[in-house]
Amino acid sequence: MPKSALLVEDNSRIASLHSLQQNCGTLHRCKTADDALPLISIVEAVILFTPLERLSEWQSTIAGMRRLPTLWFCTEARAPKEIDWGYGLDGVLFASMTTVEMQFALKWGLRSFHQRKRWAEEREQLLQRLEERKWIDQAKAVLCEIKGINEAEAYDFLRKQAMNERKRIGDIAASIVKVYQLIHG
Structure with a gap:
């Protein structure tokens, strides 16, 4: 309450x-x-x-x-x-x-709010992960084209680069794609 x-x-x-x-x-x-x-x-x-x-x-x-x-x-x-x-x-x-009914309704309302809030946060996280996945897929395609490697090797390259720079793999992928678009766009 x-x-x-x-x-x-x-x-x-x-x-x-x-x-x-x-x-x-x-x-x-x-x-x-x-x-x-x-x-x-x-x-x-x-x-x-x-x-x-x-x-x-x-x-x-x-x-x-x-x-x-x-x-x-x-x-x-x-x-x-x-x-x-x-x-x-x-x-x-x-x-x-009654007072008891009001108490129950208030508790239920608070519970509903917190559940809705959690769902919204989870949705936001999923959307971010989906967006990150798009960047990674695009970066793999760019790396395959430029370096002449397969997708697994491109992903390993992204992962190692992210670890070396202490950044998220999605950020590394986005940087690669943006630079590629700048040069070839």
Whole structure:
């Protein structure tokens, strides 16, 4: 559960905050993005009490300030018919929730955020590895052409060069390809 949370009350104030206050050590409240800015660095989660039509706008605003677990405090009257709340929403809270239900929903939201964050980091690493692989394949082709060697020998050359220069093999490969393109381009 978050030790501190930012409650964004876009249009109106939540009548009953008992369950929410029971589960958040400190609950900071704001109405505008300017009010949220100084608080965003000290909170562990954001709870948006906004109309559905402003939800994506607030999600973008908060994400632009800092990536945090983001939950939507929804009244049953405003519950959407379709499950498309925008991007990065980690959970939904309702005023009718008991303290235990609110606690579970907050924990689930934090868990969802951290899992989504891990997936994004893994995706980024995979994209970097794929990009590195492209450079290595291009560099092997260049080395095969210039040195008249096969792919295995070209890869061994790249690997040894990377070890000698204490650099990543992808960086060595990119350098070779860029120089080749400069000379032959």
